[in-house]
Amino acid sequence: MKKLTLPLTDEQINGLKAGESVLLTGTMITGRDAAHKRLFELAEKGEALPVNIDGETIYYVGPAPAKPGYAVGPAGPTSSYRMDKYAPKLLDMGLKAMIGKGRRNDDVKKAIVHNHAVYFAAIGGAAALIAKSIKKTEPICYEDLGTESIRMYYVEDFPCVVAIDSEGNDVYER
Amino acid sequence: METRIIKANEITETVKKLFMDCNYFIGEDIMNALKTARDNEESDTAKSVLSQIIENDEIAAAEEIPMCQDTGMAVLFIEYGDKVVVDGDFEEAVQQGVREAYDEGYLRKSVVSDPVFDRINTKDNTPAIIHTKIVSGNTIKITAGGKGFGSENMSAIKMLTPSYGVEGVKQFILDTVKSAGPNPCPPIVVGVGIGGTFERAAQLAKKATFRSIDTYNPDERYAELEKELLEAINKMGFGPAGLGGKTCALGVNIETSPTHIAGMPVAVNICCHAARHKSAKI
Secondary structure (H helix, E strand, C coil): CEEEECCCCHHHHHCCCCCCEEEEEEEEEECCHHHHHHHHHHHHCCCCCCCCCCCCEEECCCCCCCCCCCCCCCCCCCEHHHHCCCHHHHHHCCCCEEEEECCCCHHHHHHHHHCCCEEEECCCCCHHHHHCCEEEEEEEECHHHHHHCEEEEEEEEEEEEEEECCCCCECCCC | CCCEEEEHHHHHHHHHHHHHHHHHCCCHHHHHHHHHHHHHCCCHHHHHHHHHHHHHHHHHHHHCCCCCCCCCEEEEEEEEECCEEEECCHHHHHHHHHHHHHHHCCCCCCCECCCCCCCCECCCCCCCEEEEEEECCCCEEEEEEEECHHHHCCCEEEEECHHHHHHHHHHHHHHHHHHHCCCCCCCEEEEEEEEECHHHHHHHHHHHHCCCCCCCCCCHHHHHHHHHHHHHHHCCCCCHHHCCCCCCEEEEEEEEEEECCCCEEEEEEEECCCCCCEEEEC
């Protein structure tokens, strides 16, 4: 299986084809519905974001609480389409990769191609298994959002599939 | 039959255990279906996805951690015997059980106070959705499940009318599953409620997702429909995780109710492969 290190380079993104399984190692940020809404509203107003998204990979996740002794609680992907309203703007601002599950709309696909980015799908409902690849987490911002806060995840061999590649090929189109 | 007194605390403890257990331990019906599906799949991707889901569910059970981070909105179907007197506040005892399970069980708190404006997390996953039915007897039967919203959001209801017939019912169910596609974490369990009123159909659809998938509707005509729909859904090709394959659904459960001469409501409640439900009798 192809192994990739984060942050992704343009060359790495070039080589990814929809349907391909990959293992990611490095740091990513997390964020889902409520955090996206806040980031988007700041971006619309032209204000600075409380997290650097340039070149970053974002994981759409709201983990369960970690049991003592665990780096993170179960942390599988959430449905990505709910972030479709916000994703093109973030991609235009430099976001390079998104990890979630399920279909994206045409605006997101266009923004992926335009910005030479990539969308990965992790297996929905495989939260306990995926959490094994998350070694360390740190808060970044929006801690008031609880499970929806933005955090840094350090992952090793995080399993996912290329769902939409930088040419716009979509694994869900069949 | 004599009146029986049940302590509120016993209800709380039972509810707490049900929510913790249902989030840690997948039902045998689902595990068996996942393994059969893995063996039936031909593509490496589909086999691999199912193997990972099986491994995930085994980790969750062994470590007593939730199988999915979305530990759901708490839903309960309660059959309350009319000869039971609860020593305390029944509704509060149930909510307290949910509170303790989500807090002490390391389950995610996913409920917001107001749906449109505030959307502030209630921080204890209450209020739970409680469906209570008064039945004859001196016991309380509780069926509890955590319902994730990735799949809940893909559900639909339609007020079909009689002339649609069984073909119309099939069409609506298949259209709903098709439009959900890869989003609700396939392989899914499809709960269908047919008949009653608008809200009864929806409630039956939820109840159907709480029925084991190794059981069939007792009416042979609906049992046949369950099998036929499962086959048609699996031919759609979405496959495990929506990445292609022969397994889009593990089961289709249909529940029905008498309805009005002018109506034939159909509700489709979609549930992910983490189809969590456990029952207990007090």
